[in-house]
Amino acid sequence: MTSPRLRFAPSPTGYLHIGGVRTALFNWLWARKTGGAFILRIEDTDQERSTAESRQVILDSLKWLGIDWDEGPEVGGPNGPYSQMERLSVYKEHAERLIAERKAFRCYCTKAELDAQREALKKKDPKAQFKYPGTCRNRTDQPDLPYVVRFMVDREGSITYTDKVFGEVKTPNIEQQDFVLVRSDGVPLYNFGAVVDDITMGVTLVARGRDHMINTPPQIMLYQAFGAKVPDFAHLPMMLNQKGEKLSKRDGAVGVFEYRDAGYAPDAVLNYLARFGWSHGDQEIFSKKDLIEAFSWEACGRGDGKFDTKKFLAINHEHLKTERLLSADEYATRVLPFLAQRGLPEVTKEDVARALYTIRERARTFVEAADMLDYFFRAEPAMDAKAVEKFLVTDAAPRLRGFRDALASAEWTEADLEAKAHAYLEKEGIQIKDVAQPARVALTGRTASPGLYQVLFVLGRDASLGRLTKAIEIAEAR
């Protein structure tokens, strides 16, 4: 068997949403697993809604996710161009061919006429299904009027195909009508453009969302009309919102960049999306490499699912915690922009690398990580008013002083810091908890942080002693 050729064909009419990413991902995984080709094609024939910005967002989204394409925009390839509006001549040629073979015809009916017919039928029988009545099927004249090209559908029999996830799917041809191939402005419609492109680009497996299942029979008719080999099809169950409806902008964060901006790691996004509608035994956590190795169409489920933001967050947390899934080096690189956003543009990767271990298992997103790292990189920590109020009280001053003085003689390793602190506590006969919270507030400005000795160690001697001194002053002043 030759290597499969797959494609992802988004229309640039908005951001790349999470469902589209999953479709792209499954195609990409299969291409990478099998050594096949992954083609990116831009279906921009809806000139009303397509924009250059959207096209760029889609490209950038895929790049951010690490989903690369072998043929398509920017990288080119032997079957280009890869934007449909640049392929108009190809469609025209194919449409002319079908017309010449009497498999398609020019239709001069206007939208208004057809709408009127539809209305009339509905009036007579509200339940009736309006189908194009074949008005122009046998017209031989070619008036100087706008026309669309329609496919001449044989409404006998049925179309059957074997879906790689749903199995055999059979649809009676009587359901079809003479569907439009090319608009009156010469631009192809979805079914025609997609099929012509898939044929000319040599696509052998079409994997897309289940919402496209309805398009498969007419598309197969087109392959047959062209005498082309019908590709394999794989439809994916849908991702629904929490209410069980088709995901839409109204559902909040559905654009990939919203997750990027919320501090998600690209591989975690891929992990969550892959496990949605696909499984591999009990395994929940996958690196990108794991995914490529394990993926198969047979293991795809058929039931639609509801998007679960909590699980998505948990998967991201798992990735941020795990070195195998996200190296400390990459972590540092990715958290930098979020620190800059907080007004810490001078922080370097090395700075982050030193402090990272203290927060690694705590931060669920890079946004949280930046927040947890914040006080390490400021001359003075931002003091939480409530924390000060509660812990930097007058009584705390002497203990903080003793604690600070005990630490001053430490070697400034976590172990020695702890040893010196313990010696002090023992001498005074007090518990660590009697001094820990005031000290924590002094050092970090907050009531929750990594372990005290870790914070002291990362902060360094000068900053630590300075912050403790400052806190003692605050406490004494109350």
Added chain:
RNA sequence: GGCCCCAUCGUCUAGCGGUUAGGACAUCGGCCUCUCACGCCGGUAACGCGGGUUCGAUUCCCGCUGGGGUCGCCA
């Protein structure tokens, strides 16, 4: 409504005739503990209904119910 598709804990899912129906997220207890986390231990929680087939159905078949998709000169 027509056509197509689907159906295991709240959610994502494992299961491919015989299981105490498993895992993960969430949730509820507990342990650990200088706070917050992490980690660990434990609990609650599912086969939509009705017929078949079979010695035996969550699993195979049919019907019902429920849900979703789609019915454009959008994709």
